[in-house]
């Protein structure tokens with residue numbers, strides 16, 4: 107799995123997943139935060155299949171995105187790694203489980219998944235910084251976030267989207283309801299102006315052509 111962080115200078119090659127072989131006409135990229143968008147964010151860390159609890163409809167929504175021909179990249183901060191709460195292997199196993207669920211829903215590939223091992227705001231790879239997004243654009247053919255969307259549930263997700271030039275999408279799952287209130291602060295007026303808001307990932311996907 108890709109490790110978008112210099113803790114591991116020689117990341118293992120990706121087990122995934124290039125869209126090149128798919129018989130689909132590709133549209134823009136949809137970037138997805140993980141916790142609170144795909145799986146429930148219970149305020150604790152999710153680092154095992156047992157704690158990966160999909161938000162109802164989210165797995166099917168990703169499959170639907172694929173069917174509609176969008177590129178899909180998951181970009182997530184996994185700060186628990188740096189804190190020593192779990193390891194990269196735990197994250198990879200959790201993602202293997204998520205991929206199994208996606209496969210069962212008919213989504214047999216995505217274009218990439220990137221996680222940073224820290225959530226420190228001075229880490230260029232952690233959101234709202236754009237290190238993971240830039241690395242993805244460099245490594246995955248045809249990904250241009252300026253033409254796409256990034257879906258998240260926290261302010262740092264919306265800011266990361268703004269920073270990379272993607273359209274920010276807020277979902278009211280995870281911390282989304284709190285974030286929607288926070289968006290009313292004067293500091294976030296520009297982010298609020300750009301952000302489109304949906305109840306959940308499924309509703310966003312439904313809105314796309």
Ligand SMILES: [Mg+2]
Nearest residue numbers: 139141142259
């Ligand atoms: Mg989140």
